[in-house]
Amino acid sequence: MQELGKVEQASVRVTPDGENRIVIEKDLSSEEMILNMGPQHPSTHGVLRLECRTDGEVVIEAEPYLGYLHRCFEKHAEMTDYPGIVPYVDRMDYLAAMNSDFAYAIAVEKLLDIEIPRRVEFLRVIVAELNRIASHLVAIGTYAIDLGAFTPFLFCFRDREHIMSLLEWTSGARMLYNYILIGGVAYDFPRGFVERTAEFVNYFRPKAVELQKLLTENEIFVKRTRGIGMMPADVAINYGWSGPMLRGSGVEWDLRRVDGYSIYPELDFRVCVPDGRFSDIGDSLSRHLVRAMEMEESLNIIEQCLDRMPSPEGFDPRAAIPKRIRPREGEVYGRAENPRGELGFYIQSDGKSTKPVRCKARSSCFVNLSAMKELSQGQLIPDLVAIIGSIDIVLGEVDR
Amino acid sequence: MISPAVEKARVVWSVISEKFGDAVSPLDENPTMPFFEVTRPELWLDIALFMRDNPKLRFNYMACLSGVDYPEEGKLGIVCNLESLGEHGYTIAVKVKCDREGGVIPSVSRVWKTADWHEREAYDMFGMTFSGHQDMRRILCPEDWEGFPLRKDYQVQENYHGIKVPY
Amino acid sequence: MSAGALLPNSFPFVMSTSLNAWSDALSGFNPAGLPLGLVIIAAIPLVFIALYALTYGVYGERKISAFMQDRLGPMEVGKWGILQTLADILKLLQKEDIVNKDADKFLFVIGPGVLFVGSFLAFAVLPFGPAFIGADLNVGLFYAIGIVALEVVGILAAGWGSNNKWALYGAIRSVAQIVSYEIPAAIAILCGAMMAGTLSMQQITMLQQGEYGFVHYFLFQNPIAWLPFLIYFIASLAETNRAPFDIPEAESELVAGYFTEYTGMKFAVIFLAEYGSMFMVSAIISVVFLGGWASPLPNIGSVALNDWTSGPVWGAFWIVMKGFFFIFIQMWLRWTLPRLRVDQLMYLCWKVLTPFAFLAFVLTAVWEIYVK
Numbered sequence: 060m061q062e063l064g065k066v067e068q069a070s071v072r073v074t075p076d077g078e079n080r081i082v083i084e085k086d087l088s089s090e091e092m093i094l095n096m097g098p099q100h101p102s103t104h105g106v107l108r109l110e111c112r113t114d115g116e117v118v119i120e121a122e123p124y125l126g127y128l129h130r131c132f133e134k135h136a137e138m139t140d141y142p143g144i145v146p147y148v149d150r151m152d153y154l155a156a157m158n159s160d161f162a163y164a165i166a167v168e169k170l171l172d173i174e175i176p177r178r179v180e181f182l183r184v185i186v187a188e189l190n191r192i193a194s195h196l197v198a199i200g201t202y203a204i205d206l207g208a209f210t211p212f213l214f215c216f217r218d219r220e221h222i223m224s225l226l227e228w229t230s231g232a233r234m235l236y237n238y239i240l241i242g243g244v245a246y247d248f249p250r251g252f253v254e255r256t257a258e259f260v261n262y263f264r265p266k267a268v269e270l271q272k273l274l275t276e277n278e279i280f281v282k283r284t285r286g287i288g289m290m291p292a293d294v295a296i297n298y299g300w301s302g303p304m305l306r307g308s309g310v311e312w313d314l315r316r317v318d319g320y321s322i323y324p325e326l327d328f329r330v331c332v333p334d335g336r337f338s339d340i341g342d343s344l345s346r347h348l349v350r351a352m353e354m355e356e357s358l359n360i361i362e363q364c365l366d367r368m369p370s371p372e373g374f375d376p377r378a379a380i381p382k383r384i385r386p387r388e389g390e391v392y393g394r395a396e397n398p399r400g401e402l403g404f405y406i407q408s409d410g411k412s413t414k415p416v417r418c419k420a421r422s423s424c425f426v427n428l429s430a431m432k433e434l435s436q437g438q439l440i441p442d443l444v445a446i447i448g449s450i451d452i453v454l455g456e457v458d459r
Numbered sequence: 460m461i462s463p464a465v466e467k468a469r470v471v472w473s474v475i476s477e478k479f480g481d482a483v484s485p486l487d488e489n490p491t492m493p494f495f496e497v498t499r500p501e502l503w504l505d506i507a508l509f510m511r512d513n514p515k516l517r518f519n520y521m522a523c524l525s526g527v528d529y530p531e532e533g534k535l536g537i538v539c540n541l542e543s544l545g546e547h548g549y550t551i552a553v554k555v556k557c558d559r560e561g562g563v564i565p566s567v568s569r570v571w572k573t574a575d576w577h578e579r580e581a582y583d584m585f586g587m588t589f590s591g592h593q594d595m596r597r598i599l600c601p602e603d604w605e606g607f608p609l610r611k612d613y614q615v616q617e618n619y620h621g622i623k624v625p626y
Numbered sequence: 627m628s629a630g631a632l633l634p635n636s637f638p639f640v641m642s643t644s645l646n647a648w649s650d651a652l653s654g655f656n657p658a659g660l661p662l663g664l665v666i667i668a669a670i671p672l673v674f675i676a677l678y679a680l681t682y683g684v685y686g687e688r689k690i691s692a693f694m695q696d697r698l699g700p701m702e703v704g705k706w707g708i709l710q711t712l713a714d715i716l717k718l719l720q721k722e723d724i725v726n727k728d729a730d731k732f733l734f735v736i737g738p739g740v741l742f743v744g745s746f747l748a749f750a751v752l753p754f755g756p757a758f759i760g761a762d763l764n765v766g767l768f769y770a771i772g773i774v775a776l777e778v779v780g781i782l783a784a785g786w787g788s789n790n791k792w793a794l795y796g797a798i799r800s801v802a803q804i805v806s807y808e809i810p811a812a813i814a815i816l817c818g819a820m821m822a823g824t825l826s827m828q829q830i831t832m833l834q835q836g837e838y839g840f841v842h843y844f845l846f847q848n849p850i851a852w853l854p855f856l857i858y859f860i861a862s863l864a865e866t867n868r869a870p871f872d873i874p875e876a877e878s879e880l881v882a883g884y885f886t887e888y889t890g891m892k893f894a895v896i897f898l899a900e901y902g903s904m905f906m907v908s909a910i911i912s913v914v915f916l917g918g919w920a921s922p923l924p925n926i927g928s929v930a931l932n933d934w935t936s937g938p939v940w941g942a943f944w945i946v947m948k949g950f951f952f953i954f955i956q957m958w959l960r961w962t963l964p965r966l967r968v969d970q971l972m973y974l975c976w977k978v979l980t981p982f983a984f985l986a987f988v989l990t991a992v993w994e995i996y997v998k
Binding site: 134137297 | 489491492494519520521522523525526527528538540544545548552571572573575576584597598599600601608609
């Protein structure tokens, strides 16, 4: 365990252009203090413990301690049959449950030999994108409130309520859906859902622009986030970052384009990468901007899907689901683009039983958070809060 | 018909086996996850560095490092999914095995920083240690937990600081 | 020529003498030898403060913030939730008063007390009307600016006495903030004092009283008066720990900053002290720049709006309205802007506000001496 002691090295701080490192002279530093941004804290987005060694307001190092929300997903998965694992998967990243289910279904379907009906693919993509918007709204709202802007948080949640109502209408639950099953979906869209979703898309477009204006064009917000938590692209790739984090560092990497699963190859959307006009590429503001841009792209995707969806005549959403899901012997690593990054499942099946031999969830937040130790060096405590907010962690996924 | 994934995996495997010969097993050409096994675990760190730095391979992204228990063979192992992100686009999986009791696998946390926490989790859940890892301790379970939960023969402990554990 | 000399026959002087007779009479009210009259005079502003803090302060903030955030706010207790604050105070009164085992008991208890006292002592010199002023000090402005420093002691005592690292962080940040921002605030207010030629709050207000209403206000008397006005407004936000300078209470970082560990009535006392000091700085800025209890309506020919809306009760109404207006602006800013980081806050104070305050000071001096 660490003990209090004199700071041996001078504290360092990285300025935005990365080249100049401001070094604080030794005679200004005092005894270091160990501060716990403990498991219960308003802005650690869950039960995350950050043990910060600080010298005044400057953090020398902040080390994350995990495990407070560990619910033994992988052990449960070995004792439950494949369809029964879907609710567990929901509960990992509870803010983007549809996307998590989607990733799991993709992984298992690789080991089965079934053909997914076309309408099912469209249903899956629409709910996944709706959930992506909802998740990004939470990310942006909580990021704003961490920095002290109270109002955008409520605007985000007001709009998220609409999405939750839509998803409740089609799946029966507001947050943990158990909707995307292996081989199909649980229910078809109710009558009127398509019109309501189109209405929502039209309603939300100007709201997304308004949200941008409230935050990105706010001088104080930019001052708090620009140049904070810089992560160069190659270090990000080495850390295993994915999703908006990696795109925030300038890498055009989106699994919906790279892997081209489901019907994404047919849809027209762009991979959102910041262009350096408002922010420095790789800082917290870039990551925030990527999420804001992605919300608009998701709206485009939803619109295209609503237009092209095949008709529901004679359609049974569970038609392709086998009676007993018994994948053939083999292993697979299947992944999908979650709002937080790449959610992957490594599933090992022995071909005989209906339960996986090994089901490992490669969670995006776990990997994104591992860079915290390096990112936090030399930052001020308020900056630490800004960095955690930009990583957008959900502890359910970090700890599983 | 050979799937494109297997084709690419063959290319990767041929480059690696050219350098390391019999330290790597033949390629397992299953269509869902082509992999090869490192038969001499002590060379795993060198193979990893080669895979990352060789200009023909450039595996700069480790997607996942999972610990696995092989009870029939009496071994533990890891499965690494690697990808050449933005460069060649290859994906491949690598397996490294070790003994159950006191098994040691060289750590690749200095090659791919992703492996840092993934190896800690594998140690936490299975019990194999990773030599050369800078901070080998439990990550998800409490520091003083007994046993390695994801092993197939795991028996949960009776008491943890006075709290009854089995449900 | 000094703008401070009061001509004996000018209108405001006459009015105030007849109204001072009021307060003289009241202060002479000594039933059975007890100075009840003086107590009543002193009590009037304090009763007002209590009522205000209960109603407009907390309730207003909740309703205003709710409407800005597209929701309703308190609606259950009383019609439109008017009795909500009363219910909250009753609840806080009967809550358990927890003092940490390891806390420094003396400092822990003294902290909110000193904070509250420092916050409300400045009300003694606020002129609520031509006749209603607690203590008509001839250095009233100086006193009002200086007494805020007492708050700092209270905050530091509260933060240190809590025996909590996070509370200590909040307290230290707050001390740095308040002490630094006093400088641009004081210099900006000095500009106003220069325009008046006196430090007495009552006299400053009387000099802004005139038949053309708002034209006499110092804000419009001087082409650069808007600069000290703006500087003082921003500095006063920092003095009262309001957003965007609410780093000491940064809810999302420090839970509640220096008053994390307080419960029950002590928490209520700190809360009320914050609303009290909000009103205090609003009143100071309206007295110095916007005429205090002087009516803004001009006399247009025979429609003598100014005369109709002047008087002891009207005066109190005007200063209260002006105070409420600035409080509304403060609340508006709180719910719109994110929080500044500590070093950005200090940068703003020392490298932006202070130089501009000095500039305003020099320009006001030039205007007063050479142009007037």
